[in-house]
Amino acid sequence: MLTKTEIVSFLEKNGIRPDDKVAVHASLRSVGPIEGGADGLIDAMCSYLKDGLLIIPTHTWDEVGRDHPFYDVSASVPCIGTLAKVAAFRKDGVRSLHPTHSVTVFGKGAAEFVKGEETCASPAPVNSCLSRLYEEHGKVLLIGVGHERNTYLHSVDERLGIPDRLNQDPFVITIKDYDGNLIKSPPFHTHYTVHSDQCVSEYYPNYKEAFEYTGAVTYDHLGDALVYVCDCVKMTDTVRMLWKKADHDLCVRKETIPEEYYHG
16 A cells, blocks of 8 residues: 555655645546545655645536536536545645636645636636746646646646647636635636547657657656656757757647657
């Protein structure tokens, strides 16, 4: 069984500092038994990140959409797994008001960090919680999942202005905040790529070799799970470099990105 001590040792070993801002996507099943389950994992990480922030995506994009444009921060259930469902409703976390890509943040300054998410007009615009991991030199841990679950990369698309990433037919979402107030979002643009047969996130693994080469991603194990330890600045800078050399969209089909795009 994975213990709190082992979780803390993992963070230390992989260069995570107690003042870092760390986002976590996880398949708990891939980890195996954890002392205290999902809550135990959150508790252990929070105890280590005593001067930082633990950020757990609690996305609702599968529930909140054009046919049901309503998000209740206190009741809308995440659509991305057990860790998200547990984190969303813990009393020691602050869940953001982003209607489709909320996060729950733990630690000092959590309320300030999520402030203003209700004004987002797309899944991961600049100044959103996920996007600010770039300015904050944050990290992403992908525990038992790959880059297809690396939501931070959506923020990179938006930061760099990658074309054909957002639906050009927006709609307004009603957001119910913690006090029961109803807020109208700006006209909201969901993810949509005309030239892809599915969400481009399914093709983010195309970046894997480039991230390895530039040192943006390293690997370790936590319990039985392979973990991608991702540096947000290095990932962003790597994607920027690739797109400067690309003559086509790199994430609309499975493909190998030419080595000359990132070597040298």
